Amino acid sequence: MKPERGPLRVALLGCGVVGSEVVRLLREQADDLAARVGTPLELAGVAVRRPERVRAGVDPALVTTDAQGLVTRDDVDIVVEVIGGIEPARTLMLEAMKTGKSVVTANKALLAEDGATLFAAAREYGADLYYEAAVAGAIPLLRPLRESLVGDHVHRVLGIVNGTTNYILDQMDSGGAGFNEALEEAQALGYAEADPTADVEGFDAAAKAAILAQLAFHTPVTAADVHREGITEVSAADVAGAKGMDCVVKLLAICERVPSEGGRNGRGVSVRVYPAMIPRTHPLASVREAYNAVFVEAESAGSLMFYGAGAGGAPTASAVLGDLVAVARNVVGGTPGPVEVTYAKLPVLPMGETVTRYYIHLDVTDEAGVLATVAEEFARHEVSIQAVRQVGLGEEAQLVVVTHRAPDAALSAVVEGLRGLDSVREVASVMRVEGEE
């Protein structure tokens, strides 16, 4: 008979929105977790910045500001990092792995910036590094990509991966709160990052897109490789324009293989984050509030959709606990899980080469020949127009143009050209359009 092992000791780094929910779940589900792991999970310490704060359900004797001391303690088996940011999180995780501990983290910013260093350490020290909570909150998405779909050939991952911006855009669309008010609500609900610029400027979604692309295509992708546009430039007029087209504006993360002639792996990958119009009939259009949804399109599996709570303390803690149990089982079994291998070295293609569609809203002079002048600008850059519509007359004259698919460089050259035309008073709105033509 195997000797019974003692409890597994868990060091928690950070006890904010996510960390406090991890503590609650560890306490409330202690017996079930022990049964699932085969031994109890016990909190060894909780590292924070402000130890004087009262934290519900946390034994004050466990609280410390010495995170470094905590992760290197001999009586710690697993480290859960929910501090966020690059440092000291990176050093702490590396120290933990160096001293034989496995790590669970929700830190997408760090994984997308310097995941390679962390994965190398995990390999070198035989430690687990699990991070399901880093992308799309509660939704099991990384494990399906890493394990269930590892035998398939993924073509595309596309979806809404930032709860805060979806919440704001949803409010703008439904005529509820304005941008700032909706952002404040998202912060109060625990969806936003410590610095919400990461959300509204698309950094958070770009980090998640990098992580998704790396897993889906087995190729190194960092946040710096991702074309990123946030939602701060999305105006009420853009949202109204989308409504006029029976569309809705969503911040999308898109990771796709770009096909090559005959090559199976493709010419490279395109990884991008930007606000785009999608038809209201598209499944992503019905993703409201801080929910996330991601489509994965794979050769044999076809199209899979993952949907659920993408942010917030409890949903994210659920994903952390899932990883914690998985890692704990590996510790009990004495074998670490698989570590990411990025064997394919596919280039990340520049945005200019990516094929997209544009919606362009122009204020124009209402006179004969305007349409022809505008159309000529599209033709000059070999961009084909799918639909054009005039709204308003005289001073109010406007043209709404939707293009067919074309390289992004050509589309943005068209916009530049339009800005220079005498008959175009203003380029009032430009937005990419996703979904079927």
Ligand SMILES: NC(=O)C1=CN([C@@H]2O[C@H](COP(=O)(O)OP(=O)(O)OC[C@H]3O[C@@H](n4cnc5c(N)ncnc54)[C@H](OP(=O)(O)O)[C@@H]3O)[C@@H](O)[C@H]2O)C=CC1
């Ligand atoms: N909130 C969400 O919905 C989601 C968050 N995440 C990720 O989870 C992580 C944590 O996010 P969240 O809980 O929202 O963040 P919070 O800002 O709410 O919590 C951060 C915690 O880290 C502690 N901390 C900060 N700096 C240090 C330091 N130098 N040493 C020790 N402790 C420190 C803080 O201490 P103190 O309490 O004393 O200030 C706080 O307890 C981030 O990586 C985030 O991106 C992932 C998915 C969803």
Ligand SMILES: N[C@@H](CC=O)C(=O)O
């Ligand atoms: N700030 C993030 C939190 C989850 O990752 C978001 O809003 O999605």
